[in-house]
Amino acid sequence: MHSKRMKRLDSRAAWGYVFVLPTLLFVLIMNIWPIINSVYISFTDASGFSTPHWIGFGNYVKIFHSSLIGSASINTVIYAVVSVVVGTFLSLILAVALNEKMKGRAVFRTLYFLPVVSTPAAIAMVWRWLLNKDFGLVNYVLSFFGIKGPNWMGDPHWVLTAVIIVGIWSGIGYNMIILLGGMQDIPSEYYEAAQLDGAGKTRQFFNITMPLLSPTLFFVLVTSVIGSLQVFDLIFVMLDKSNPAISSARSIVYIFYDETFAKGNQGYGAAIAVVLLLVILVLTMIMMKLQKKWVTYDK
Amino acid sequence: MLKKKSLLGAVVSAALLFGMGACGNSSSGSSSSGELTMTIWDEAQKKGMEEMTQAFMKENPNVKVKVTVTPFDQYFTKLETQARGNNMSDVFWMPPEYLPKYVNGDKLLDMSEDIKKDSVDMGKYPKSVVEALSKNGKVWAMPKDYSTVGLWYNKTLFDKAGVSYPDDSWGWKDLASAAEKLTNKAAGQYGIVADNDSNFYSSLMYQNNVKVTDANGKSEIDTPAMHEALNFANSFLKKGYSPSISDQASTTPDQYFESGKAAMIYSGSWMPSEYTASGQKVDVAPLPKGKIRATPMAGLGYAIAKNTKNADAAWKYVKFMSGKTANEIQAKTKTAIPAYEGTQDAIIKAWPDINFKSFVDSSDYGTAPYYIDAWEKFKTVWGDGVGDILAGKTPVDTGLASLNKQVQSIIDEYQK
Structure with missing residues (x-):
């Protein structure tokens, strides 16, 4: 009996491995191997087609002395903090609103999700036009309120704000759908009981929705932080290389791209990528630790 | 449900793997x-x-x-x-x-x-x-x-301002005075687009007989000829004959020209289909002459x-x-x-x-730059530096002096 059961388990487990194998191979070849390779390249002077030479921590020393990396780090942190805080807050509000029974709910859900399925390049091109200083719709609308809209894409003080606005707008739908899914997992009995006890909507939100939604919210926060620290495509497409304000919006990955693909300094570029990987790793670990203080997993 | 999902995943990733294999085969066996x-x-x-x-x-x-x-x-x-x-x-x-x-x-x-x-x-x-x-x-x-690069111009705007069309007799002075006459600030119209996308300032550099480096990789950025060329380029922006560089970040130089908001632009032989389709009456003339005749080629x-x-x-x-x-x-x-x-x-x-x-x-x-081996390493530094000067972030003289040091040190490090 015992052995028979073991055998069955074994063969089931074996089938499991068989099914996982292709994915595992794919991840190993396409993700893990490049990471290992990047770490190796980051310790070399790889450039162009020449044979790389081992230079130890040379690239890393260069990173910590680079003012370009310094300003890009500041830009990236500002982008990440603002877009994660504001973006998560807005998607939470939207999720709550679209969780209510209302007319046209499906239409609104689709509308808010649309940016997620559009390509970043298309989004950036449309927003370039919307944010045009002289002919853009945004500044046109602002003029009705007597506000003279800024030169969104040409003024160093506004250019990062422009990128953040577009970043939030394009990411909001994805987070909203995930939060909405989390909310619909909350059993309705809790709300019915709370109603019987005389709890109002606000009380229900903070005492039922928030705690039970916290695992989903945590997931949204972690993925948003990781994603926002890697911001690149929006900046790359929205701002031309000759844009005089671009130094106020260059992110870390932008510098990585520039070094690796425009200047051909693969070793240095790899080192930037490794540092970013470590930063994200540490941040994620801290968030994992901190979640114990506010995330509730028991329902 | 869970089983179904992993099966699907397995099928998808297997398909991806085989797909990749197939790609590899077709490219190696084709020739x-x-x-x-x-x-x-x-x-x-x-x-x-x-x-x-x-x-x-x-x-x-x-x-x-x-x-x-x-x-x-x-x-x-x-x-x-x-x-x-x-x-x-x-x-x-x-x-x-x-x-x-x-x-x-x-x-x-x-x-x-x-x-x-x-x-x-x-x-x-x-x-x-x-x-x-x-x-x-x-x-x-x-x-x-x-x-090659030529001087594209908007005939309608020239007619309105009573300026005669450019021809091969034009020099830098003619360009400057035409830009002044064609600028109409009240109407939001500029004489020229002085852009920082290299066609414009490179033309002026070559016409002033200077390039970024010589053939051996010695920087010519901090030379009197370079200062003169960039001061001339800068003058159009300073005097308001051109939309500012930060305005050009919003509306591109081509858009200024194609919408009839700028009368002249330094642009290339690859532009006729776009410019002639813009609805403006456009034509093109040889670039105005500086010390010598030159065009980026x-x-x-x-x-x-x-x-x-x-x-x-x-x-x-x-x-x-x-x-x-x-x-x-x-x-x-x-x-x-x-x-x-x-x-x-x-x-x-x-x-x-x-x-x-x-x-x-x-x-x-x-004319073309000397594409020395280190070109790739310093071209963005050079482009960004000139961009900063034309955007008014750094003055021409100190800007070129520091750019010269930066570019030369990149070249020296590469050639070491």
Whole structure:
């Protein structure tokens, strides 16, 4: 009996491995191997087609002395903090609103999700036009309120704000759908009981929705932080290389791209990528630790 | 449910893996049967390239050539990745700017022997283009076309302001006074777009007889001639004859010109279809003369991958594409100014409403930077630095002095 059961388990487990194998191979070849390779390249002077030479921590020393990396780090942190805080807050509000029974709910859900399925390049091109200083719709609308809209894409003080606005707008739908899914997992009995006890909507939100939604919210926060620290495509497409304000919006990955693909300094570029990987790793670990203080997993 | 999901995942990833395997097979097994691929970056030129290729295949029915497009933004990223894996297309477009890197990396086929063997006359091409596609005394790409920069102008705005159209008698002074007369701040109209995208300031540099570096990699950035050229470029922005650089971040230089908000722009021989379709009455003239006559001129070549499995067919194809018949088709289809001597008439005739001839004629004094090996390493620093100066972030004199140090140190480190 015992052995028979073991055998069955074994063969089931074996089938499991068989099914996982292709994915595992794919991840190993396409993700893990490049990471290992990047770490190796980051310790070399790889450039162009020449044979790389081992230079130890040379690239890393260069990173910590680079003012370009310094300003890009500041830009990236500002982008990440603002877009994660504001973006998560807005998607939470939207999720709550679209969780209510209302007319046209499906239409609104689709509308808010649309940016997620559009390509970043298309989004950036449309927003370039919307944010045009002289002919853009945004500044046109602002003029009705007597506000003279800024030169969104040409003024160093506004250019990062422009990128953040577009970043939030394009990411909001994805987070909203995930939060909405989390909310619909909350059993309705809790709300019915709370109603019987005389709890109002606000009380229900903070005492039922928030705690039970916290695992989903945590997931949204972690993925948003990781994603926002890697911001690149929006900046790359929205701002031309000759844009005089671009130094106020260059992110870390932008510098990585520039070094690796425009200047051909693969070793240095790899080192930037490794540092970013470590930063994200540490941040994620801290968030994992901190979640114990506010995330509730028991329902 | 869970099982279903993982099954789906397995199927998908298996499909991906097999798909990749299939890709690998097809690219490695293709050449033995006389098949070639050529990669280009301009969708607009695809039709012309295909027509030329058709003509080749008619003459050589045993060779099949496929033309594929990789958008310019990704072209060199992709080419470099493929080169590292020795997996490039057999034939591809190669501009002089990137040639040294690929020659140094031993990625291109040396065509000198074939040229000699088939007695191809390199004298049929502009000397500067042949030189730009040669390195270490060998030819690494066959000339395809060249482009030059001219002074595009809006006839309507000139008529309104009562300024006579530019011609080859114009010099820097004429340009400055025309820009002043054509500027109408109340109407939001500018005399010229002084952009920081290199065509404009490079033209002025060359006309003042100065380049970024000399042939040996000595920076010429902090020289009186350079200061003079950039001060002249800057004057249009300072005096308000041009939209500011930060305004150009919102509305591009081309958009200013195409919407009739700017009367003149320094732009290239690749722009007629866009500018003539803008609804403005436009024409083009040779660039105003500085100390000397000069225009930025860029040649383009067909290169062959060093590790191609079909070198004979590839050379045959490249020889045809750079020859007379193919270049006549290239001109007739308005694809680009053909590099082959005497085949340019067709493209001049193909643009009857504008003075396209000025682009061809100005090739006599076409100029290009010295694409030294370190070019790739300092070009963004140089571009950003000039951008900062024209944007008014740094003054011309101190800006050029510090830029000179930066660029020279990058070159010195590279050449060490």
